[in-house]
Amino acid sequence: MKKRSFLRSTAVLAAASAFSLAQAQTLTPIKFQLDWRFEGPSALFLQPVAKGTFKAAGLDVAVDAGNGSGGAVQRVASGTYDMGFADLAAVMEFHANNPDAQNKPVAVMMVYNNTPASVMALKKSGITKPADLAGKKMGAPVFDAGRRAFPIFQKANGIGTVQWTAMDPPLRETMLVRGDVDAITGFTFTSLLNLEARGAKAADVVVLPYADFGVKLYGNVIIASPKLIKENPAAIKAFLSAFAKGAKEVMANPAAAIDHVKARDGIVNVPLETRRLQLAIDTVINSPDARAEGFGQAKPGRLALMASQVSDAFNTKTRVNADDVWNGSFLPPAAELNAVLPKK
Numbered sequence: 232m233k234k235r236s237f238l239r240s241t242a243v244l245a246a247a248s249a250f251s252l253a254q255a256q257t258l259t260p261i262k263f264q265l266d267w268r269f270e271g272p273s274a275l276f277l278q279p280v281a282k283g284t285f286k287a288a289g290l291d292v293a294v295d296a297g298n299g300s301g302g303a304v305q306r307v308a309s310g311t312y313d314m315g316f317a318d319l320a321a322v323m324e325f326h327a328n329n330p331d332a333q334n335k336p337v338a339v340m341m342v343y344n345n346t347p348a349s350v351m352a353l354k355k356s357g358i359t360k361p362a363d364l365a366g367k368k369m370g371a372p373v374f375d376a377g378r379r380a381f382p383i384f385q386k387a388n389g390i391g392t393v394q395w396t397a398m399d400p401p402l403r404e405t406m407l408v409r410g411d412v413d414a415i416t417g418f419t420f421t422s423l424l425n426l427e428a429r430g431a432k433a434a435d436v437v438v439l440p441y442a443d444f445g446v447k448l449y450g451n452v453i454i455a456s457p458k459l460i461k462e463n464p465a466a467i468k469a470f471l472s473a474f475a476k477g478a479k480e481v482m483a484n485p486a487a488a489i490d491h492v493k494a495r496d497g498i499v500n501v502p503l504e505t506r507r508l509q510l511a512i513d514t515v516i517n518s519p520d521a522r523a524e525g526f527g528q529a530k531p532g533r534l535a536l537m538a539s540q541v542s543d544a545f546n547t548k549t550r551v552n553a554d555d556v557w558n559g560s561f562l563p564p565a566a567e568l569n570a571v572l573p574k575k
Contacts, residue, residue: 280293339471347420352415353431368393369381380544489504
C-alpha cells in the first residue's frame with residue numbers, strides 16, 4: 232500500500248510540475264527597463280508584477296532599476312530590453328541623433344502627461360519667478376532632463392544668461408542647500424523631497440514647474456523595441472492593458488503600492504516614497520492636461536511642437552519627426568483608459 236501511495240503521490244507531483252512548466256512556457260517574457268531606481272513611481276510597474284496582473288495577461292515581466300532615461304532608451308535600442316520607461320525627449324533625441332539606427336525605440340503609451348521637470352530654489356535666494364534666474368548660478372547633472380530642456384524654458388520666459396555647474400545626482404540638492412548654486416533643475420517629486428531630506432523646509436523652497444510656465448513638454452512614456460512591435464504586437468497590447476489596470480489600483484491606494492517597492496529595495500523610506508508617488512500622481516499623471524487629453528494618449532499638435540522644441544534645444548543632428556517616435560495603435564480602448572484616473 233505504501234509503495235502504491237508513494238507512486239501515486241509521485242505521479243501527482245510530476246503532473247503538477249508538468250502543468251506548471253506548460254503554463255510558464257505559454258507566458259511571453261518581457262524584459263522591462265525603468266528610467267531610475269526603485270522609488271515611489273516605480274510602483275506603477277512593480278505592483279502589476281507582484282499581483283500577477285501581467286501574468287494573467289500572458290506575460291512574464293521582469294522589471295529592472297535604471298540610471299536615467301538615456302540609458303533606458305539605449306538598452307531597448309540595443310535589444311537588451313524589450314520595453315522600457317523613459318522621458319519622451321530622450322526618445323526623440325535618440326531618433327534624431329541616430330537616423331540610420333535599425334532599432335529605434337518607439338513610445339507606445341503616455342504615463343507622465345507633463346514633464347516633471349522644474350527649477351527649484353530657496354526663498355532666501357530672492358528667486359520667485361523665472362526672470363529672476365538671469366545671471367544666477369544653476370546646477371544639475373549634465374544629463375538631467377530639466378537641464379537639457381532648460382533652453383525651452385528659458386526662451387518661453389525670456390530668461391537672460393545663466394551659469395551652469397555640473398555635479399553627480401546625489402550632490403545636486405546638497406549643493407543648493409549649502410549655497411554652492413542658486414537654483415537647480417530636476418524632477419519635482421525627486422528634488423523637492425531630497426531637499427527636505429537635507430534639512431530644507433518645503434515652505435522655504437520655490438518650485439517653478441516647466442508645465443506651469445509655458446513649457447508643455449510630455450514627460451515619461453512606455454517604449455517598445457521595433458523588433459517586439461513587428462514580431463509580437465499582441466504582447467505590447469497585453470502589457471499596456473495590464474499596466475493600465477495596475478496603474479488604476481496604484482492610484483487608488485498609493486500607500487499599499489509602496490510595499491512592492493520595498494520588496495525590491497529593502498532600504499527605501501516607505502513614508503518618503505509614498506509621498507513621492509502621490510506627488511507624481513498629482514503633478515504629472517492625474518494632471519489637468521492628462522484629464523483633458525485622456526490617460527495614456529498624446530495629441531499630434533502637441534507632439535509636433537515638442538519635436539520642434541527638442542530639435543532646437545538639444546541641437547540634434549537631424550530634426551525630430553514626431554510620427555516616428557509615437558505609435559498609439561497598441562493602446563487599450565478609450566473607455567478603459569478613461570477609467571484609470573481617479574476623480575478629483
